[in-house]
Amino acid sequence: MENHFEIKCPKCKVTLIVDRITGKLLETREPLVAESTGDRFQDALKKVKASPFDAEKIFEKSKEAEKHKKKDLDDLFKKSLDQAKKEGPADKQLRDIDLE
Numbered sequence: 001m002e003n004h005f006e007i008k009c010p011k012c013k014v015t016l017i018v019d020r021i022t023g024k025l026l027e028t029r030e031p032l033v034a035e036s037t038g039d040r041f042q043d044a045l046k047k048v049k050a051s052p053f054d055a056e057k058i059f060e061k062s063k064e065a066e067k068h069k070k071k072d073l074d075d076l077f078k079k080s081l082d083q084a085k086k087e088g089p090a091d092k093q094l095r096d097i098d099l100e
Contacts, residue, residue, distance in 0.1 A: 017027040
């Protein structure tokens with residue numbers, strides 16, 4: 001005999017786990033997906049089937065961000081190179097050993 005009750009809300013599909021002896025709420029299990037079937041295994045299967053599409057979208061976003069990142073870094077490099085050409089060659093820095 002189990003020492004807890006499982007009470008499912010038909011409207012929101014939340015499962016409450018209640019201790020049989022004390023009546024205290026032990027756990028609240030919310031559905032894994034918005035359109036829950038009420039069965040956690042079926043919900044998990046739905047979530048897994050939907051996730052490859054999400055992963056593909058995330059991958060495409062990160063790929064696009066990398067393209068922009070490369071372009072931004074190239075622009076920054078060109079700007080710094082142009083500034084260095086305008087300033088001319090840097091003066092040779094003296095080291096402590098050169099002063100002796």
